[in-house]
Amino acid sequence: MPENKSLNRLRVAILATDGVEDAELREPREALDKAGAKTTLIAPKQGSIQSFNHFDKADEFKVDALLGDADPKEFDAVLLPGGALNADTLRVQSRAQEFVREVDRQGKPIAVICHGPWLLISAGLVKGRTMTSYHTIQDDIRNAGGKWQDQEVVRDRNWVSSRQPSDIPAFNQATMELFSEKTGNDKIRSAA
Numbered sequence: 001m002p003e004n005k006s007l008n009r010l011r012v013a014i015l016a017t018d019g020v021e022d023a024e025l026r027e028p029r030e031a032l033d034k035a036g037a038k039t040t041l042i043a044p045k046q047g048s049i050q051s052f053n054h055f056d057k058a059d060e061f062k063v064d065a066l067l068g069d070a071d072p073k074e075f076d077a078v079l080l081p082g083g084a085l086n087a088d089t090l091r092v093q094s095r096a097q098e099f100v101r102e103v104d105r106q107g108k109p110i111a112v113i114c115h116g117p118w119l120l121i122s123a124g125l126v127k128g129r130t131m132t133s134y135h136t137i138q139d140d141i142r143n144a145g146g147k148w149q150d151q152e153v154v155r156d157r158n159w160v161s162s163r164q165p166s167d168i169p170a171f172n173q174a175t176m177e178l179f180s181e182k183t184g185n186d187k188i189r190s191a192a
Contacts, residue, residue, distance in 0.1 A: 008036035010179055013075040013103075015067070015096055015119070017043045019085025022051035022058035023165045024113050028079055031172045037179065040064045040075070044093055052083055067095050072102040077179050082114020082134060082164075090119050097123040104158070109182050111175040113162040117141060130154055131161040 012032055016025055029039050043049050044067045048060040072078075078100060080087075090096045100123050103110060112120060117133045118140065120126050127145030131154050138148040152167040153160060153174045160178045162171035 007032065007176070007179055010037040010077060010182065011075045012037050012039045012077045012079055012179070013070065013072070013099070014039055014041045014079045014081065015043075015090060015099065016041060016049060016061075016081050016083075017045065017086050017089050018050045019083045019089065020049060020051050020061075020081050021083035021086070021114060021165065022053050023168060024081035024083065024116075025051055025061060026059075027168045028081065028111065028113075028172055028175060031176065032079070032179070035176060037077075039079070040070075042067050042070045042099075044068070044090075044096070052085070067093065067099070070099065072099045072106075072108075075103070075108070076182050077109040077111070078103050079175070080110065080112040080116035080119055082112075082116045084115045087115035087118040091122040101125065107158050109158045109160070109178045111160050111171070111178065113167070113171055114164055117161065121146075129159065130156045131159060132163050133161060134164055 032039050041061055041064045043063040046063055048062050050060055051058045096119055100119055104125050114134045121140055121144045126141055130147040132149050132151050141148045152170045153162050160174045
């Protein structure tokens, strides 16, 4: 992927915890870092978090900031990787819900994949939105008032969503496009 100068100094919050799907954290983060963004891994605990390749332990990632201390106003965009354990743990964290509500209220971009939409559902943000996710949570999105589509990438205003690890190349490209529209504190342009 060619380097995208428009992501230089873009501050991206990555919300994750133990059980995060390894590829869904690692690959988008590497693409963002390569494009010049500054990524910050934010978790509800200090130290490191354990990633998984589906059901098997994979790697550990160093936590850069505690969720309780992170200020959404200090970030320009959010990445929500999946992994059922990760997403299920984060969705009940009131601070994580508040974080994504504030980011969305400000019109900042959110990129979400796999089970990651559970946090957006629990934060009450999905009603009226069109998105995709891992197929097993499509009913959750519909029950929250969202429109679910079975596509590798779905763009809805300031959100981009994908289904699963095999969609990561398309997800990364769509994330780069969405995030490149964001500079400083400018508002996101609405998708046509």
